Amino acid sequence: MTDWLPLSPAERSVAIEVLVHGPLSRTELARRLNLSQGSLTRLTKPLIESGLLVEAPWAGAPAEARQGRPSQPLGVVAESRSFLGFKITDEMVYGVVTSLRSDIVARLDRPLTGHDPEYVADLLAAMTAELAGRHPAVAGIGIGVGGFVREYAVVGESPYLSWRDVPLAGLVRERTGLPVVVENDVAALVEAETWFGAGRGLDRFVVLTIGAGIGYGLVLGGRRVPCAEEDRGFGRHWIIDPQGPLTPQGERGSAVSLLTIPSIRYQVRAATGRDASYEEILAAAAAREPMAARVIGEAGRALGTLLAQIANFVMPQKILLAGEGVGLMEVAGDAVRDMIRTHRHPLAAPINLETKVSDFHDWARGAAVLAIQVLVLGRTGG
Amino acid sequence: MTDWLPLSPAERSVAIEVLVHGPLSRTELARRLNLSQGSLTRLTKPLIESGLLVEAPWAGAPAEARQGRPSQPLGVVAESRSFLGFKITDEMVYGVVTSLRSDIVARLDRPLTGHDPEYVADLLAAMTAELAGRHPAVAGIGIGVGGFVREYAVVGESPYLSWRDVPLAGLVRERTGLPVVVENDVAALVEAETWFGAGRGLDRFVVLTIGAGIGYGLVLGGRRVPCAEEDRGFGRHWIIDPQGPLTPQGERGSAVSLLTIPSIRYQVRAATGRDASYEEILAAAAAREPMAARVIGEAGRALGTLLAQIANFVMPQKILLAGEGVGLMEVAGDAVRDMIRTHRHPLAAPINLETKVSDFHDWARGAAVLAIQVLVLGRTGG
DNA sequence: GGGGGTTACTTTTGCTGCGGAAGAATCTTG
């Protein structure tokens, strides 16, 4: 199949706008991008000829009977290409197949029984073969890994895999023949939400994830801000309550100690002697069992404080709360809101908070989005 | 005298670059702005003809004997125009005259014996007349006011002046015949530092001021982020230590309670019964007098925590600490650094902190910078 | 002191890519 690239900057902005915001008429695009209509005719022509865009008369404003010549919405053929996204955790590999618009169309998970790079690459190749068999026209692979990743290709350091300088992209490309993009998992999730999710079109946007650890992503001017500590785990030193609990995972009273799933389970186990799952603890807290309610209430207050601090200093237009540990919001929502109130100026704009219960397939989808960004549109953000 | 405007976007970027970063050769400008040398010849010609720029062979790299044709630095004639900046406080008006490059060339202060808008405007007009008599070619006036300001012209609300919807710019323009720009005082200081001070050329930049209150300014992508609470005083609800002191000015343990000059004086007075100036308290703390040392130590730790939180969430390239209360850093610097360490990831980039002791004339200068931005270069940031 | 080298700037040329205007296409309304 023909490859689309390369795109001029103006063409790229048109392509991204259509990809991210769905079918749009040329006139609408001209308005959004501050270009003339004539320019849009010119810019869209090669994009249509290359097959990236198509005229989609069925889409857009459906039967909105207006006067004048009907607009001709342009869209992407979301199904024309597929992308694979993988999220590698300690003991599992989660895989998804997505369309060009990053909708998940298939899932496949496999246990990871070892951490040898060659073995992991073999597993990824096998999963790729299985998924690609059912979904043709795979255009690329994105892989999300917790840890430090360089150049979209090399895992510089990943403590939980015990990897140092593993050229993962190369290993998988050799086995599959497909272009491969590797990135830090949090970074990938943030990019996905910035392009296709809660952060679409926003200028200042924050992603906070709660799960096995804390993840934090800052998007300014449509671009993710890279930072030194992202790959080593956030929140270990975000001390929210100096009198808070001490856990094996973080400093006393840190966001990690107060909010992450392992820490909450550790606290409950230390207090009750029984090992309970996160869901059981949340249910117990909702049922007002004292120990669970205390731990979860403390977590809720910590989350409220954290969100208020972020809002105070970053002033984002939206904060997305994601990860496997956001069930907290449902049980301890009042505590969260209460602490937001006490830590915010009464006249400050209310926090635009979105909560998204996400599982590991969302992390895998994030990796697929990175593949879309890099492979289809030439790796620039924005 | 001829007026310079209007400027094309490319011309404006050249003008701002020279204005902000001092004399630069055409080659250097081409490099910085990603333009060809030919374009710079074209762009600079009208700027030189209009008098905004001049060739300044005396400036630039002085005796750096390099080979080849010597470069021809372009600079602004800083003294060709003057700008007036005023900062209106509760009981004083501070005024400065600045050059085009925002250097302060004269100062003039007057007590403010009333808050009637007409009276204040009369006073500003009188001060303008006095300053303009000594410094000709005044091109415009900037006024900084604590409170909410709309459209660079109208003071929407200023609690300490008891003003509501006062069209200050119009009142002063009527009396002086000069263009007038009004803005919130913190916003003006932040703009000044972004253009001509610590934040020059930075993408992510934070200004934190400590004085009678707390001021906070966030600059992203070269633009100041406007926010709802800036004009009502920051920090009242930034609770740093829930067990901290209670003061009349802020919530218990808030940044205002812990850090502002009135709160620190209040705490010492409440503990010792004696009224001491801020400088006296700092000196006492340095001499290890217990009460003062305790209050100042607590303030230092609060400041460290605050700086760490800002750095964690905003990841700025630099934080500027300004205001009348930054003497704290000298006396309690160890406490500040200590708390930064405990609240930051060990692998995180160190905070790039700049401390600037500033007085009210710096606030007035900020207002003058706003006049420069708006009047000379057509009000766009960046 | 006069080449040769080096760097800064200017001029020329050609082209890209945009806006604007006019026109074609396609619908609704009367």
Added chain:
DNA sequence: CAAGATTCTTCCGCAGCAAAAGTAACCCCC
């Protein structure tokens, strides 16, 4: 079917850029 509305296309002119070639102003060194 005409008039009006709206979208899209075509065409033209031009701003503004890069590239290349030319000029100017210095250096060093023989």
